[in-house]
Amino acid sequence: MENRGLAADLKYQLYEATVQSPEWQVKNMPLFHKKFTGQIGTSMREDFSGTGRISCDWAKKSKSNRAVGLDLDPEPLDFGERMHRSRLKPEIRSRVTFIQQDVLVPTREKFDMIGAHNFSFFIFLDRETLLKYAKAAFRSLNKRGTFFLEMAGGDGFIKPGSSEEKITVPGVGKIRYSWEQHQYDSVANTNDYSIHFKLPDGRWMNDEFRYHWRLWQIREVREILSEAGFKRTEVLWPRDEKSGRYDAVETGEHCDVWLAYVVGVK
């Protein structure tokens, strides 16, 4: 039991170090919220929050900021509570809440911004469920709220194979992060993905995270958001490969792998 607890902690520690970059969301969500609504956004709901890092960083950024993280799984929520939320100063901690809840159910509390990052909503396999999610988010937003959905796609995102990266994780050492793309299903438009880690002692943690995703297209997601009631939708597209800057666009060039955000504006 204790070993499982340690292994679970390690897997989230490695995930955070290799996959997440909360600085991007904390900096850019309020900038684009202001650009699209003219309003200053202070409250933010982090959907599929896992360990809730974005929520904690959001609350740290300003005294007026408030964040709520929603996730179905108690395990990452518990890690986030012990490793992040409980370590915040009491005043900051009081502005962060983690809730074990399905994102398909609207929250009573309403927010300026809601975000689903790292393609998490790709877990919804049919239009009806994605529409239900968009409607639930719409109902959970303040009057001029914004809903950020991070997406990825392109031929390179469905080609079977794996890519590896060596990363030094504080307290753990030099590890190898492996992203594996399994066989794409052309009929269902779904693909399976795995994350494996190789530890400094040479041991592999295989399939620590596994996803079965529908590869939604930007255009169909925009249509679903409009159907859910959003007044308009915007698309954020990376300006280049390195700067982390995104532009609002209406066209996008062909890319082997593309990343983008679709934003619903209420």
Ligand SMILES: C[S@@+](CC[C@H](N)C(=O)[O-])C[C@H]1O[C@@H](n2cnc3c(N)ncnc32)[C@H](O)[C@@H]1O
């Ligand atoms: C890909 S992880 C995302 C972790 C983190 N938010 C990130 O951006 O890297 C997906 C998370 O979504 C959660 N999840 C899946 N379905 C959900 C649902 N319907 N409602 C809330 N959380 C859900 C899982 O428990 C898991 O922690």
